[in-house]
Amino acid sequence: xxxxxxxxxxxxxxxxxxxxxxxxxxxxxxxxxxxxxxxxxxxxxxxxxxxxxxxx
Amino acid sequence: xxxxxxxxxxxxxxxxxxxxxxxxxxxxxxxxxxxxxxxxxxxxxxxxxxxxxxxxxxxxxxxxxxxxxxxxxxxxxxxxxxxxxxxxxxxxxxxxxxxxxxxxxxxxxxxxxxxxxxxxxxxxxxxxxxxxxxxxxxxxxxxxxxxxxxxxxxxxxxxxxxxxxxxxxxxxxxxxxxxxxxxxxxxxxxxxxxxxxxxxxxxxxxxxxxxxxxxxxxxxxxxxxxxxxxxxxxxxxxxxxxxxxxxxxxxxxxxxxxxxxxxxxxxxxxxxxxxxxxxxxxxxxxxxxxxxxxxxxxxxxxxxxxxxxxxxxxxxxxxxxxxxxxxxxxxxxxxxxxxxxxxxxxxxxxxxxxxxxxxxxxxxxxxxxxxxxxxxxxxxxxxxxxxxxxxxxxxxxxxxxxxxxxxxxxxxxxxxxxxxxxxxxxxxxxxxxxxxxxxxxxxxxxxxxxxxxxxxxxxxxxxxxxxxxxxxxxxxxxxxxxxxxxxxxxxxxxxxxxxxxxxxxxxxxxxxxxxxxxxxxxxxxxxxxxxxxxxxxxxxxxxxxxxxxxxxxxxxxxxxxxxxxxxxxxxxxxxxxxxxxxxxxxxxxxxxxxxxxxxxxxxxxxxxx
Numbered sequence: 119x120x121x122x123x124x125x126x127x128x129x130x131x132x133x134x135x136x137x138x139x140x141x142x143x144x145x146x147x148x149x150x151x152x153x154x155x156x157x158x159x160x161x162x163x164x165x166x167x168x169x170x171x172x173x174x
Numbered sequence: 175x176x177x178x179x180x181x182x183x184x185x186x187x188x189x190x191x192x193x194x195x196x197x198x199x200x201x202x203x204x205x206x207x208x209x210x211x212x213x214x215x216x217x218x219x220x221x222x223x224x225x226x227x228x229x230x231x232x233x234x235x236x237x238x239x240x241x242x243x244x245x246x247x248x249x250x251x252x253x254x255x256x257x258x259x260x261x262x263x264x265x266x267x268x269x270x271x272x273x274x275x276x277x278x279x280x281x282x283x284x285x286x287x288x289x290x291x292x293x294x295x296x297x298x299x300x301x302x303x304x305x306x307x308x309x310x311x312x313x314x315x316x317x318x319x320x321x322x323x324x325x326x327x328x329x330x331x332x333x334x335x336x337x338x339x340x341x342x343x344x345x346x347x348x349x350x351x352x353x354x355x356x357x358x359x360x361x362x363x364x365x366x367x368x369x370x371x372x373x374x375x376x377x378x379x380x381x382x383x384x385x386x387x388x389x390x391x392x393x394x395x396x397x398x399x400x401x402x403x404x405x406x407x408x409x410x411x412x413x414x415x416x417x418x419x420x421x422x423x424x425x426x427x428x429x430x431x432x433x434x435x436x437x438x439x440x441x442x443x444x445x446x447x448x449x450x451x452x453x454x455x456x457x458x459x460x461x462x463x464x465x466x467x468x469x470x471x472x473x474x475x476x477x478x479x480x481x482x483x484x485x486x487x488x489x490x491x492x493x494x495x496x497x498x499x500x501x502x503x504x505x506x507x508x509x510x511x512x513x514x515x516x517x518x519x520x521x522x523x524x525x526x527x528x529x530x531x532x533x534x535x536x537x538x539x540x541x542x543x544x545x546x547x548x549x550x551x552x553x554x555x556x557x558x559x560x561x562x563x564x565x566x567x568x569x570x571x572x573x574x575x576x577x578x579x580x581x582x583x584x585x586x587x588x589x590x591x592x593x594x595x596x597x598x599x600x601x602x603x604x605x606x607x608x609x610x611x612x613x614x615x616x617x618x619x620x621x622x623x624x625x626x627x628x629x630x631x632x633x634x635x636x637x638x639x640x641x642x643x644x645x646x647x648x649x650x651x652x653x654x655x656x657x658x659x660x661x662x663x664x665x666x667x668x669x670x671x672x673x674x675x676x677x678x679x680x681x682x683x684x685x686x687x688x689x690x691x692x693x694x695x696x697x698x699x700x701x702x703x704x705x706x707x708x709x710x711x712x713x714x715x716x717x718x719x720x721x722x723x724x725x726x727x728x729x730x731x732x733x734x735x736x737x738x739x740x741x742x743x744x745x746x747x748x749x750x751x752x753x754x755x756x757x758x759x760x761x762x763x764x765x766x767x768x769x770x771x772x773x774x775x776x777x778x779x780x781x782x783x
Contacts, residue, residue: 138629139629139630139631139634142573142629142630142634143630143633143634143637145572146573146626146634146641147637149551149565149568149569149641150565150569150641150644152552153551153552153565153644156552157648
């Protein structure tokens, strides 16, 4: 069985460059933010706010 | 009601034990590199499928309590022999769950509890609910007729029916609710095979629990795992085939891969698309393998394909002989050179148009494909799968793939997952048809989470934890929302009665017909009526997809004109969304015996002999 947890053995050399971890971090953070935004905008709570704003 | 629930649970335990016994002899043919517990799980899953195939074959001759009982008894005896041979008794089984596995284990337990309660609910819904429309209709009619034949007014009952055959056994011994409760077993199969695949790809024991928890809480997956849906068990067969394929070296190993492929093809037509890729991935030469590169590749494919054909053949052969085409309903072009029963070319065209319309998702262009991960994550409802796949596959799976690409098994799994996704995208973008790829996404998400900790540091681990937490919580909320009505009906008799009258179309008429001893055979004139709710034999000349059961009968008036030949005792006439009442007032030979808003039941006055 491969031991994926021992990533130092499996990591491709091209991924060892410094900017990849930063990009990976930004990617995860961006998906969390996007998910939160879409859920909020899709929620009944948000729809009520938009409805009341439209009513104004 | 407690007795009814006990009967449901008993029937499911009976089928689970029989499946275990039927699958047990396969253990010796599995690769020894697969851990013992995983081998056991694979055998159990195979046993569940083989049980359905055996019942189908026997059912072509006779499907009765006796024949079903014989098959189940053989399985139970085989399970007993396995237990005695391996010295299981007295049982000393202790759950081995470490502290780090407690949270995912608790999430899985919660989902299984929801599934169990949800599975005890009475099936309800109209012809739009696939469960009552055909997954449960077929077994009910086959048991009543004592033989397995496609229901002429419902083309969907000609689909491959491995799981529906198991539903027949469950219905016979556990009543109408028993097939629904089997989702506890089939979802457990999917979770176990997901965890086993995660371990095979290099995840730790803790990681495998998290992978199973992510799979359990993906609403798209859950949607295809309960209420009579067979998508989860289909995905389980495909993933089990992949798991064995990664270690297959000998002819016996490839034969087992073929058995799982055959079970997939014998469960859903979509298996015909997935399996060729799986066979190629299975037999593709490996550096470490002992098989000869070229000869071994072909030999492996041929053995697996033969085994798959042997398992799936009864379903396709039956359709070919009885309906005119191995795949039914066939594409409209097939009708040019084959005689297709029950469906005209126009009806076939309308059927496929409806499928294409339903499965168009976000379109089929390159841009739509590249945006697919975002669509599945953020716009799940566009794929007929409200709730979607959660956040983890999009956020973490790319990292998991990058981290494990150098390893042959994860690389093969990723390629296989990509193929499944492309095939799904090009054919029918129905959310629950993608369950196998979603499971692969969850496995890589867990690998990605582990990698994030190494790659990014503590912040990576924390972000991964946030992603997984969001996925689990969001999924649980969606699952509870989707099953709330079912669960409430189980614990509240008054709500169950209210739901029954609200969600079963024309329930008053069905109650009248089912409880009236004078009713022997019912003529149902409206194509949109769901005949699952009829406990009595029925004749429905016009099906939902344009099926014509009687060759010379094109309209309800034609059916009424030849009433004497149809051997029906009663007629159910309704005012539905698609038509008004079909029986004219004071029609000769008919007596109105029951009337409610939008529904009428007539008794047919037969001339005395």
